[in-house]
């Protein structure tokens with residue numbers, strides 16, 4: 114082989130290798146090159162038109178992926194292998210991700226729209242300086258119900274869910290913290306309780322709910338409730354608001370024993386490759402017009418005070434979804450209970466689900 118042929122072969126092998134590597138990276142889930150951005154969000158949690166608007170304004174192509182629980186999202190980010198530039202976890206998950214060193218610090222100089230966020234939603238205990246996260250949506254956990262189908266039940270108390278008249282007539286959202294937390298709250302315990310006796314008591318009480326439980330479901334709970342497939346659902350407040358948009362007969366309440374107050378914030382995971390794009394996306398979502406459009410589309414409660422000011426009164430003035438301080442003071446935020454206790458909650462939830470079969 115002549116020197117020239119060897120050179121040619123070498124160049125060919127290197128070029129082919131580079132081409133293969135580039136196409137592998139581009140096709141692997143969540144690859145974010147210079148002009149792409151991978152966003153990892155809950156299902157049904159953004160107006161798709163806003164993604165298109167962001168792409169058009171910035172020239173950045175968004176690769177959008179969804180998850181259905183904080184636990185699934187954390188596992189995927191921890192595994193590595195997938196590049197996510199922006200993710201939207203809830204408060205206790207943010208605290209855990211910080212502990213596990215899975216988050217990058219935000220550059221606030223690139224987030225001027227942060228000034229539109231109501232100070233009530235800043236500096237919360239899971240991220241006191243907002244060094245790693247900024248608000249996206251917030252809400253409560255409660256009961257959506259169809260007054261025409263539940264007789265005299267008012268759902269001021271969680272115990273109403275156990276009423277015999279609701280046989281096979283209750284949907285539960287598929288969340289370990291929400292369902293175990295509801296069991297604990299119904300007994301007067303904190304939804305952050307770690308006392309094993311209390312947890313077993315909650316599980317025993319939940320198992321008595323099984324005759325009433327029609328199904329434990331994800332985002333489809335909205336369609337099922339709006340279509341009156343059951344009379345009652347345990348839901349996140351924003352889902353209730355969307356259900357009630359579809360079917361005005363329904364109502365939403367947070368029982369008096371207390372419930373959960375939650376916050377979903379935007380973060381940049383350690384896996385990020387497009388840091389500048391990630392900041393641009395976060396700042397875009399904080400823009401009041403964008404946040405208002407997003408709020409109208411997904412139905413959840415916005416922490417953006419200037420978005421709230423331009424939203425119609427029937428949204429911004431609805432105390433079921435923008436509860437006053439008296440109600441929010443009765444509510445509890447999930448603590449990061451640590452990896453062992455979080456797994457234990459998941460195991461208890463699985464046990465409850467298995468008991469139903």
Ligand code: SPD
Nearest residue numbers: 155156157158203349375
């Ligand atoms: N379909 C969007 C659901 C987002 C709900 N996030 C709530 C988190 C509560 N811990």
